[in-house]
Structure formats: C-alpha cells, structure tokens
C-alpha cells in the first residue's frame with residue numbers, strides 16, 4: 001500500500017485548474033496556427049487571429065483564457081494499491097477547486113440547486129468527480145473545467161444497431177449544425193459510442209481530454225473521426241459561427257462494448273477554449 | 282482593425298442605421314452588463330410598473346459575467362455569453378429604449394423583428410476572447426443587483442471595445458449570410 005496525503009491531492013488539483021485556465025496547450029495552439037493558414041473567410045481569419053492573441057495575452061498576464069472558467073470536472077484514475085491518508089478525498093478535491101478559483105481569480109459559476117434556489121455556491125464547488133479504480137499505486141488526475149456555452153449544445157441519443165455508422169455520423173453533424181455559433185467554434189467534438197446511456201456520455205466527456213494531435217488507435221475509428229471532421233468543416237459555420245472552413249479542430253471518439261440491442265451515442269462539445277490538464281502522483 | 286467604425290455610447294437609431302451587418306466596430310463610452318438573472322429582475326420591475334435601476338435609453342447591454350479582476354487590473358477576463366438565453370427578456374428592454382446588445386450566438390425571430398421595429402443592433406464579440414476584450418475595459422462599477430455577484434449589472438467604461446455587427450437594424454444577419462458562402466457538398 002502506498003500512502004498519499006489528501007493535502008497533496010488538494011495542491012495538485014488546485015494547480016491543474018489554475019494552469020489549464022491560463023495556458024492554452026501546445027496541441028491547441030498548433031491547431032489554431034494550422035487553421036488560420038487554411039481559413040478562406042476574412043472574418044473567420046480575423047476571429048482566429050483574435051483567439052490566438054487572446055491565448056497569448058492570457059499566458060503572458062497569467063489570467064483566464066475565457067471568463068467562463070467552467071464547472072470543475074475531475075477524472076481520477078485511482079491505483080488500487082493507494083491509500084489516501086490525512087483527510088477525506090472528496091473534501092481534498094473540493095478544497096483544491098475552492099483555492100484555485102479564489103486565488104487564481106477564476107469565475108465562480110456553480111449554483112447549489114439546479115431548479116429552485118439557483119444560488120451561487122460562491123466557491124465553484126462541488127466538482128463533478130469521476131473515479132475509476134485501476135492497477136498500480138499511482139493516482140492520475142485529469143482536470144477539465146467545462147464552460148457551458150458548449151456544454152449546453154451537447155446531446156445523447158439511443159440508436160438501433162441497424163442505424164450503424166450512418167446514424168452516428170448524421171447525429172454528430174446534426175448536433176454541431178444545431179449548435180451553430182453558440183459553442184464558440186472552432187470546437188472540439190467528443191463522441192462516446194456504446195456502453196449504456198450514461199457510459200456513452202462519460203466516454204464523450206473523456207474524449208475531450210485527449211490531446212489534439214492524437215487520433216484513435218483503431219484505424220476504423222480514426223477514419224470515422226476524420227470523415228466526421230470533414231463533414232463538419234464543410235458546413236461553413238466557421239470561426240465564431242461567422243462563416244468559414246474552420247468549424248471544428250478535431251473529432252475525438254471513444255467506444256465501449258454495448259448490448260446486443262443497442263447503440264448509444266453521446267456528443268459532448270468543447271469550445272476552442274479546449275482546457276484539460278493532467279498529473280500523475 | 283483599421284477599417285473599423287468607431288462608435289460612442291449612448292447611441293441613436295439614426296447612427297445605428299448607418300451600421301451594416303459585417304461592419305467591424307470599436308465601441309467607446311459606457312456599456313452595461315447583464316445576464317440571465319439580471320434580465321429576469323429587470324423584466325420583473327417593468328412588469329410591476331417600477332422604475333429601472335439604469336436608464337437604458339440609447340444604451341448597449343453586454344451579455345457577460347466577468348471573471349474577477351486581478352489586483353492592478355480594471356477588469357477580469359470578460360468575453361460574451363450566449364445571447365439566446367436573453368431572448369425571452371429582450372423585447373421589453375428594447376421598448377425601454379435599449380439600442381444595442383453585445384453577445385454571441387443566434388437570436389430569435391421575435392427579437393430580430395423587435396430590433397427592426399426599434400432600430401437596434403446586435404453586435405458580436407468573439408466568444409472566448411475574454412483576456413483580449415478585458416484590455417478595452419478601463420473601469421468597472423457595480424450599479425445594480427450586487428447580490429448577484431458576477432451576474433450583477435456592471436457599468437463598463439470601454440475604449441475601442443472590438444465587435445462586429447451581426448444583425449443590423451434592418452434585420453440582415455451574418456449568421457445567415459456568411460456560412461452558406463463556405464458550405465461545400
């Protein structure tokens with residue numbers, strides 16, 4: 001049993017959420033540069049220029065890339081030979097969020113009750129925590145602050161197996177077209193296929209933690225990713241929805257076995273503020 | 282942005298008539314912020330026949346909930362939020378003289394019709410360009426609904442705030458005219 005202090009988890013969660021809100025990743029900056037060179041629309045080009053300059057300013061001044069610093073989503077891959085000591089795990093995570101949003105000048109965007117009170121919790125907690133038990137004696141933490149301009153444009157649908165590849169393609173493209181300018185394109189599209197309804201949604205979210213320069217290891221899924229990306233970029237929606245070739249930067253698919261009778265598909269959209277950061281303890 | 286049109290607030294319908302969808306603008310003067318919660322309260326006040334905490338005549342509302350400012354900064358990152366959520370509250374504000382809105386994303390048919398009727402313009406700021414936009418905000422004051430935190434109504438003093446005319450006072454709409462030009466297949 002390896003012991004890991006709750007305090008250390010708190011510090012790392014705090015650091016990850018601040019870092020990913022301030023600094024656009026290399027993968028993302030690389031995609032922006034490719035896009036601005038390719039973009040044919042003058043308005044689209046100027047939007048991409050503003051997005052690039054914005055990322056530079058945020059990094060230089062150490063301020064948030066976007067004012068919507070998100071609801072805090074944390075993926076945890078917890079090694080089964082780890083014992084957490086010196087405090088409560090959930091409390092450690094939420095303390096990390098609390099301190100990150102306070103000391104990092106990030107916006108608190110969480111309300112306590114979704115339907116009736118809708119009162120701001122004041123510290124951006126609670127986080128949405130997804131824990132998976134894995135082999136080994138390490139903990140991997142992946143921080144994903146999720147803005148709701150794009151979250152609100154996401155969708156889940158249960159297909160029949162017969163609807164197959166075509167059903168999946170049409171649904172993803174349709175969801176993106178319906179979203180139009182709202183999720184701050186150029187977007188990244190996370191797609192979860194298989195499992196059960198909630199598993200598909202979780203896979204779609206997890207797909208949004210993949211670096212943009214990496215394709216699916218299974219060739220068939222990698223091909224599907226690039227085919228859907230082409231379809232999306234043929235839509236003309238463009239940067240900020242003001243027309244152009246760059247509507248999405250990537251389509252990331254994750255899959256899981258499913259039931260003989262089903263084909264669940266979830267689409268989770270991320271805006272161009274594609275924020276994710278990870279650390280292994 | 283050398284080709285940008287400079288405008289100062291408050292604005293008149295006559296000035297706004299000159300603006301066409303696709304024009305780049307740099308806005309200077311005072312603008313007010315408001316999101317869902319503040320809009321809801323404004324409309325409730327109007328329905329009760331009460332006065333509004335800000336005079337909207339000739340003014341522009343920016344749909345934004347800024348992040349906190351670091352010490353030494355006038356404003357924190359402040360990019361636009363999705364405008365569609367304000368659609369159901371917008372028409373009563375246009376009736377009260379509101380002339381411009383800054384946000385991102387589509388507007389409803391009803392709002393566009395009302396904009397034509399009252400000679401108002403919908404500007405777009407680049408969603409997510411929050412750190413860049415913050416540079417044009419020189420001073421910030423909370424003017425109403427302070428309890429709403431980031432959603433309170435703030436008065437922003439802006440200089441050369443970068444925006445683009447998305448829907449002009451005749452109802453021309455960039456979201457409808459631009460994407461088809463780049464559609465393939």
Ligand code: SF4
Pocket residue numbers: 066067068069146147148149150182183184271272273360361362408409410
């Ligand atoms: S969708 Fe993303 S970039 Fe747009 S406002 Fe929300 S967090 Fe920011």
